[in-house]
Amino acid sequence: MPNPTSSPNDSPASSRTRQTTPRFQVPSLKILAGKAVKQRHLFFDLRNQELPPEIVTHHIQPIIDQLVSEREKSYFLQLEERQEKIAELSSELQQQGWFSKLLSWTLGLGLTGLHIGIYFILKANDDIPDQTKLAFISSVPASFFVGLCAGACCLPRPLAWTFAYFRTPRIPSKQVIDLNEEAMKDSLTP
Structure with missing residues (x-):
């Protein structure tokens, strides 16, 4: 039975097509402008002007976040390389026979x-009685041999690591990202 309120043009097929057609929303002019100047150097040329938060959050901030994450990865890789260099140089020093001999003789002579x-x-x-003085001076060889043993057994590893640590160049902890430099890199690339 036909519905009295429906018109003859209303059919079930036409109502389905109306429901399934997506609504097309026209993006705002700000978003279109942000997409038009997607290149980094154009954004960074606008740095003295106040930009709408939509453009900053959708276009500029992701670029800056990407630069920061790249710089963090590079920094941690450099730290790992430095630690490897320190360990390598330290082990090289420990394997040298002269290093442990030098340390043992230095400590032995220093204690003497x-x-x-x-x-x-x-x-x-x-x-002080003379017998105490004589006993003290006669124990000089003991301090020399204690210094030799301690220098050969205890000092090579920590001192080799210390020499390697201060010999390997440090990596600055403050990393600065120059946005103008990054913009120039991007403007030069095709």
Whole structure:
């Protein structure tokens, strides 16, 4: 039975086509302008002008976020490379025979010098008995051998790492992104 309110032109097929046709929204002029100047250098030339937040959030901020993430990745890669260089140089120093010998002799002679220096201070003091002074000076070889052993066993690894750490150039912790430089890179690329 036909519906009394429907017209003869209304058919079920025509009502379906009306429902399925998508609505086309015309983008705003701001969005169209943002798409037109999609190249970075044109955006950065507009930096002294106040831009609408829509253009900033949709077009400019993603570019800046991408530059920041690229710079962060580069920074962390440089840090990893530096740590590898430090470890490599440190292991090279530890494997050199002269390095541990130099450290052991330096520490042995340093402790001996300290021991003899204390002896001369004790010798100048007349309140200390001569037997104590003689016992102190006779223990000089013991301090020399303690220095030799400690220098050969304990110092090479930390000192090799310290030398390698200060010899390897540091990476600046503050990374600055020059937007003008980035814009020039983009304007020169075809």
